[in-house]
Amino acid sequence: MKEMLxxxxxxxxxxxxxxxWLLGQRKYVDLLFVPANSxxxxxxxxxxxxxxxxxxxxxITERGAVYRGPKAWLMCLWALGDYRxxxxxxxxxxxxxxxxxxxxxxxxxxxxxxxxxxxLLKTDEKRAKT
Amino acid sequence: xxTNWIVTTYLVYLAISIVxxxxxxxxxxxxxRVFLVDVFHGNEQLADSVNHLLVVGFYLIxxxxxxxxxxxxxxxxxxxxxxxxxxxxxxxxxxxxxGMHFVNLYVFSRMRRRSTLYDAPPxxxxxxxxxxxxx
Numbered sequence: 001m002k003e004m005l006x007x008x009x010x011x012x013x014x015x016x017x018x019x020x021w022l023l024g025q026r027k028y029v030d031l032l033f034v035p036a037n038s039x040x041x042x043x044x045x046x047x048x049x050x051x052x053x054x055x056x057x058x059x060i061t062e063r064g065a066v067y068r069g070p071k072a073w074l075m076c077l078w079a080l081g082d083y084r085x086x087x088x089x090x091x092x093x094x095x096x097x098x099x100x101x102x103x104x105x106x107x108x109x110x111x112x113x114x115x116x117x118x119x120l121l122k123t124d125e126k127r128a129k130t
Numbered sequence: 131x132x133t134n135w136i137v138t139t140y141l142v143y144l145a146i147s148i149v150x151x152x153x154x155x156x157x158x159x160x161x162x163r164v165f166l167v168d169v170f171h172g173n174e175q176l177a178d179s180v181n182h183l184l185v186v187g188f189y190l191i192x193x194x195x196x197x198x199x200x201x202x203x204x205x206x207x208x209x210x211x212x213x214x215x216x217x218x219x220x221x222x223x224x225x226x227x228x229g230m231h232f233v234n235l236y237v238f239s240r241m242r243r244r245s246t247l248y249d250a251p252p253x254x255x256x257x258x259x260x261x262x263x264x265x
Contacts, residue, residue: 028248048260065256074254084247091253 003030004079005044007058010035013114026081056107070103136206139216147196147223151189154227158234159185165238169245184237188230195226
């Protein structure tokens, strides 16, 4: 696998910050970011339920395998050179339920969590300034 | 008589240390190869090259230590002091060799883990499949 498509919510500040962070990481698999429900997304995946991609993060591989929500997050970790081991740890039967809960909570409150994201994950613009 | 004792001690120390270093390096070289071939996906040439480089580093560090630790700072004029000095020096060399050996094992296992991670399939199964339009 060479690359995966990440459908993210462009109107969510936290998501954009996470995206910037992901872009800056070393990768085993390239991540292409496409705004959810955008023209490009519709063009690439004509049969996909696009309404769902607005509600939760979606990752789609070159072959069309669709991962939603917590699974999509794990796939993003799996793509990273420094965090692949973590994707397996979190996907283990002992940790998966907790991981799903935490990720679900973050997703649901993503607009409220923007402030936290601002603090933890600096975007490129901010980095350039400091 | 004095000089004879100390020179003999030095020579015996060097002989033991060098033989030990060679023995450990050869063991590492022989048994590390299988490991590296696996790490580099059967690319034997690359495995042999990395193996060789590792062993060279191993030799350099160990012989460097052996050489630095040669000097005995007190009088050695009896068989007793000679044997005591020798056992202390050789003991230190053995500990350094052991330490280096474990560092090497750690490097091998790290390389192997990295390569198995690199090949690892996704941690979760997909939810569904969708058609992808080529562009």
